Amino acid sequence: MNGIGLGFRRDIAIDIIESNSKLPEFIEVAPENWMKMGGYWKKQFDRATEKYPLVCHGLSLSIGSVEELDLDFLKDLKVFLDQYNVSIYSEHLSYSKCENAHLYDLLPIPFRADAVKHIVNRIKMVQEILERPLVLENVSYYTPVAAEMTEAEFISSIVLESGCKMLLDVNNVYVNAFNHNYDSMEFINSIPLDKVAYMHMAGHNQVAPDLIIDTHGQDIIDPVFGLFDWTIQKLRPVPVLLERDFNIPELNSLENELTKLKNITNKHWEPQLQN
């Protein structure tokens, strides 16, 4: 699967279903928001998945948690992924559960060798249960916690040792480079780009002279488009998603961003996609 996708949010769900535009070419949902769901939204979700290929981007796996994996959740998840024939299931390289309590947001894992080993084992279990590769996203973070290696070393070790795939979120690279004062291009050059299976692009919000929060609530800024343009020249074609979770504008406004992403990917990937 390739192309430019859009997060299937309820605010714009009906517009997406009834759109005649060529973009988006696929939709993405958080499976937790649609699993075991019935009624009106299940009906709309089924309409959407009849029209668009579906990618899933989870929230509750909590791959970095200390406590055991939730096997009941994984079982439910597999049923859902199989039911909708989902080939790409991605998650966040973070933790969202602590002492068995869900936090419903992403916290940064200590960049440490013991955490790498712990997470590698968990990824292998998840992949075995789901019978599909896990695609893990580099998350934005506002402070490191108990770090003993760099973020790039941490991500690379996990990806290479577990055999999982990577979701490269270019906005997150930009945000982290800004927040932690490193070079975004150097970072991208140092991670296993041949493992990238999916990409995210999003907007962010600068809240202080030295801090950006990854809000998914604004348009993508030009420097992030620039970093995306530079990055994809190093990658084989993969699906690219526009994430917009807050301050969601009209669909035609989002189509402008989708078109911009499409033009950039066409510029660099069209020859490869034609072969």
Place this chain on the structure above:
Amino acid sequence: MGTSATELRKSTIIAQNKLGNYVRNGNLVEIEGANSTRLHHYRRLVFNVIFDTLSSAYPIVRKELGPNWKELVDRFFSSCDCRNYQVWRMPKEFLDYVVQGEKALLQKVPFLSDLLLFEWIEIELYSEEDIGLKGYSTKGDWETDKIVLNPHHRVIKLEYPVYSKNYDSMISLKGTYYLLVLRDLNELKVRFFELSPLFAQAIMQVEKNESLLLDSLFVVSSQFGKFDRETLKIKSQPTINMLFERNLILGFQN
């Protein structure tokens, strides 16, 4: 299949748990290697998810509690472990927490647990997984044939008529009220109807015993006075018609 954390060093576990606990209770502690001036963003972002989800689930409770709402959400999140991986179901954990753990608040606002249930049931019925229907006939006689009920319904018993929205005088209205809440299977919207105690209890009996509706009405009616079956049937007919129209009674078992 094991998923133990034996690979993790104690200091890694401590660092993760300290951050997790801080975002829940807001009590800042020193966390190894963390920039303490930025940690509050995690607390704010996580708390906002909880606050927004609960505010959206319980708009009337939020309005009624006013400034106490945020404090209640804070107490819930810091003391109750949210077990559900689906954030839209988390408000049910909030309801359970309030009923079991907020005795002082419930004394102050005695209709609070009814109001929470009233708001939660709408969410649950609107979104719960579709339940397949066995074949049924739209033709039959409710005196002799077993009725088929819309599976997406609840009959709830309340102490306060929280659906009337007279919150200023609610406490003086304490009594016993029954509410039928159902998902309209055509429009997929949730609708609320007041039910008489006779019909509410009879419908609950039909669900429990798979009995004939008229038999259940006859048994329950003994609490309310003496009726012969024929009188009961005639007096009940308008309500039965209403329950058909409103999509609670779908038809008759084949």
